[in-house]
Amino acid sequence: MNQQVVKNTVITLDYHVTDPDGEVVDEGRDPLVYLHGGYDDIFPKIEEALQGKAVGESVQVKLQPDEAFGEYDxxxxxxxxxxxxxxxxxxxxxxxxxxxxxxxxxxxxxxxxxxxxxxxxxxGNHPLAGSALVFTCTVTAIRPASAEEIEHGHVHGGDDEEGCH
Structure with a gap:
């Protein structure tokens, strides 16, 4: 069965982030793992773009400052x-x-x-405040979230990681 990115699945992404001119902001050395479904685990616009995608599919999302780290204050x-x-x-x-x-x-x-x-x-601004960002990612894994992860609203790591932070 081909799994899709839907609410209450844990998604692993290979990603990188550039600014609109293509300068790398975050090369995404470590995969990003997040709980999908409106838990604010990832920027909502990216979550929207990933909804319904399958492993191996990619999306590119351009985030305006207010969709990413906020306007510069x-x-x-x-x-x-x-x-x-x-x-x-x-x-x-x-x-x-x-x-x-x-x-x-x-x-x-x-x-x-x-x-x-x-x-x-x-x-006190985030270093990327006021920046538009281009977020490119590929879904590399999808698994159902555990009841505990859903209850806590975020992913729990493997045994080698500390519990909730």
Whole structure:
């Protein structure tokens, strides 16, 4: 029986992501495994394109920023005094920070994008925020999801992986 990508199946994809000019953004070294069926395990537009596909079929989906990692939000850029940071500080380092309005659990990962004149520039945007992305993938495996995976809304790995994260 030829399995298809349908709700509550676990899909394995070989994929890569480029920007609209063809520059590779993510070469997809490891296959992507996700639970299909509206669990927000993968961008909805990609899930839509994969619906009903069989092993060996490929799709290419162009995602606008709001369908991928969101628009670039200038308010997520903060400038902080250098003295508030550890001595070992490099561009590219990441810090977890709460939102300035003190929301409950919305932690933002800030990347250091610049260090100059006693100031540190932190950017809480995803590195791909504001980017359109072209996502090309091929279905390499389809299996029914377990009841537990469906209940938890995501894939559980093999025995060598930790349980739920």
């Amino acid at each position: 200038p308010s997520l850029v903060q400038i902080e005094p250098r003295k508030d940071f550890p001595k070992e500080l490099e561009v590219g380092m990441q810090f977890e920070g709460g939102p300035e309005d003190g929301g409950d659990d919305d932690f933002v990962i800030y990347r250091v994008t610049d260090i100059a004149d006693g100031k540190v520039v932190l950017d």
